[in-house]
Amino acid sequence: MLSDKPGVQDLVGVLAAKGLKYVVVSPGSRHAPISLSFHHHPQIELVVVPDERAAAYFALGIAQYTGVATAVLCTSGTAAANYGPAIAEAFYQQIPLIAITADRPEEWIDQGDGQTIRQKNLLTEHTLAAYHLPSETTHHDSHWYLRRSVNEAWEIANGARKGPVHLNVPLREPLYNIVEGAISAPATFSVIHGKKTLSKSQTESLQSAFSSYSKIMVLVGMGHHDEPTLAALRQLSALPQVLLLTETTANLHDENIIGCIDRLLMAVDQEQQLDMQPELLITLGDQIISKKIKSYLRQLKNLKHWHIGTDGKFSDTFQRLEFLIDADPYLVFSSLASLGGCGSYAIPFKSLHTEISQEQTTRLSTFPWCDLTVFGKILPALPSESILQMGNSSVVRYIQLFDSRRDITYYGNRGTSGIDGSTSTAAGMAHVANRITTLITGDIAFMYDINGLWHEHKNNNLKIIVVNNGGGGIFKIIDGPRSTNALELIFEAKHNSDVRQLAAHFNIDYFHASHEESLIEGLDWLYNNHGCKILEIDTADAENDVMLQAYFKELKNRNTQA
């Protein structure tokens, strides 16, 4: 059974032939020919999430995990505008999303009809490509154009640089006519993406340049780096002239790799800061969360910067870009690692990192109940081989103060760093991951994306931890807002939120922890019981910002104390 519209049959047929599995649809009427055809296709799972904003973030979670384009489908009107936030996130995080927006036929735009807005170019700023499909495909060329467009959209979304694409589909009434039979798989074309290699002379030239430096910093940001690349990076990190810094979102671990950038920078005194200055910076991956490392590197005068990536993206994050190396990172890093070690630039910082790591538990044991100590209890309690979705923005910053665990896969919506979709994204990932998926989120982000729980797909693997510090914690720990007399009014989102009632509303089991004992009990409850659950950790009355400052101060003073 499928829609009688040939254009819709082709749209659904091409996407299914290319390998589409999940379609996240929000209720509506105009998309009926498409949603019904997907619904009856044996390969497609239709997931219904009512709020379009949440639906798009839900699909983002699926695509983030599977790495394959996921479709999100909505009706006409402001529905399409609600895809804006998640589309921007997908764009900067390079996640393949196919936004299919049903539209009224073009001739009815601006003629005073209901749910009819200007959809065609609504998402162009943050999509890799946008197509306005023809209303009629009676002419042979229109037919070819529609199929080619859908085909292209799939390939672009899943290409070397992945990302969101937009298919705007004008549909005429009647919408509900169905014909019997299955959708035939139409002929489609494919793109083969070869790994890009460097020529012998290019490699030698890079090796020669690399050998001329004795202070090299490698900084690995957010991304899904393949195993050979990770192995080459581990090998590289063993060289004494290489200081390899990374963040949780890179999921890269080794004894020589420093995962807590801010913590290290806080512990380095002024003399050491001078010694730390690299001559060469090599980066891989996307967004860097640590503001401290970005501002530290941006002010260095004689730094050269190489960025490795085959995604065709041009980012000069540190304003010192020398080479953008459009080649397989594994080939580049392994050829550099093979050059062998020299000097001792990185050794003191690696030792310092190890020392601070070892002291961390003892140091925190002197601190009272507060956000910082709470994170110290949560992170070891995460089940092995599970997934962690980190909310923005103080949550991800706290987590990065702790050594990341090799047996956990870390994710966070750092493509745009918005607070608007973390819950939906975690719900989408749990839907497909078949592994425990923990969301750690703040109270504000939890409230904001509350409709990320408004659907029938709350997976039993989804475990939600809300660190409720009474709102807007991030603005207490960055500098500017504290200096004004309007901190609470303008910068923090105040609320009298009761997470318990929201949990009850969505019929999700709930546990409240307000001190260390109940937190331990709560974590045990969360992970040793079946089903989606919410653990609220109440730190609203704690001196969270004061304790964080005290922690940084102690790090700074450890040399003096020692």
Place this chain on the structure above:
Amino acid sequence: MLSDKPGVQDLVGVLAAKGLKYVVVSPGSRHAPISLSFHHHPQIELVVVPDERAAAYFALGIAQYTGVATAVLCTSGTAAANYGPAIAEAFYQQIPLIAITADRPEEWIDQGDGQTIRQKNLLTEHTLAAYHLPSETTHHDSHWYLRRSVNEAWEIANGARKGPVHLNVPLREPLYNIVEGAISAPATFSVIHGKKTLSKSQTESLQSAFSSYSKIMVLVGMGHHDEPTLAALRQLSALPQVLLLTETTANLHDENIIGCIDRLLMAVDQEQQLDMQPELLITLGDQIISKKIKSYLRQLKNLKHWHIGTDGKFSDTFQRLEFLIDADPYLVFSSLASLGGCGSYAIPFKSLHTEISQEQTTRLSTFPWCDLTVFGKILPALPSESILQMGNSSVVRYIQLFDSRRDITYYGNRGTSGIDGSTSTAAGMAHVANRITTLITGDIAFMYDINGLWHEHKNNNLKIIVVNNGGGGIFKIIDGPRSTNALELIFEAKHNSDVRQLAAHFNIDYFHASHEESLIEGLDWLYNNHGCKILEIDTADAENDVMLQAYFKELKNRNTQA
């Protein structure tokens, strides 16, 4: 006290000088120079609503009521994308909104920094104008350009055709530097909008054409029509050759004016439908909710259509446009009304309307508890001189089956007919209206815009009625979706929502009505107690769609029965 940035001082200064009163701000950091300067300005009231999507709809409610541009202010990143839905609504409803989005300095776009997306053109599809302000105003010309742009933005938003404008404001760090002193009111220019008159020959030519028709239908849609225009329309409606139809959103009432279009059309038999065919259709205002009248008129072959309006908008809603009359509607309608009456075209329909109105209460008394009878109880209970905000989409359709009350002002977000902002809009209106403001909304729309209650501005005049029919009622009462076997899955947004818990979460008084007696008690409780309250009316178990069909059937058969 104000920001030390001259560009921000000018932005705030120009807007205040033009008359800006309300700024709805969502928490964030990048907008600090602007929000702090507004905060310290004696003329400006800063309203904080955390969710940007809800914030923009909140501002829409303020501007909808005051008719004067209201500003909405957010930080950089996806925050700005969340303005999309309300901006589209404002565009089609012609409501003056000034979206001020703080941005990173232009040189940092796409360089991997946090909360940095492509904001400049994000809202262009549904704004009357979009300005990207200069980061620096040290050169005299930049200074002039910034002030001129803000000035222009205000005038365009408040112009003959009102609507949303976008000011994107890149801001460099440091953000929190404050200087003492008040903002001086900078020199600004103004636009004087004259009422557009017709020349003597133009008037005579229209009068002569009008006189040649004996069957004239006047259809008045959504809009804020001035009192002289309404008076002229009442005068016109008394002519026997004029059948004047209107909708609740026009707020136009008189004994000769027919406010329940669908109800009348259902009661007209086939022979009468032929008699009803107008030769000339004259329209005023925006979106028409009634699908029945649109499809009835669109299929007429020999119809001429005149649209009156000075807003410069070109809409050919009925595909028969002859004249778009860019003149003061009062002048047009009064000159036509002065021609006097002839014929008897409209008389039977006016009588029929009166008869059905008189029978309505008796007819409904035979119906059991269901959505239809619930609306019959709610509408008479609204306090005199109060405001009604109608949710989309079944709510507004039910309300239009009842004669509208002269002592109530009706509003509904029919510019785009989205379900995404009704609660926020009602909250914004209640904030400024100083009158009881009732929101009647469905359960799905209430869930969708739940963050419209997430702020500290729940006015005591705000009374919320949630008609909870268990989800997606609209798709049961329009034709297509019922014919599929996937009605519940794809078209209705299912939920196990408990409005009681959401009310408790937001600390709002709550009352549950599930039969006639408790409804009467609930309405009494709602209006005779101080404060913001939620009345949930539970019709989930009623046969709402069956009863509505039965009601229409009775209307159709009344001639046969009589």
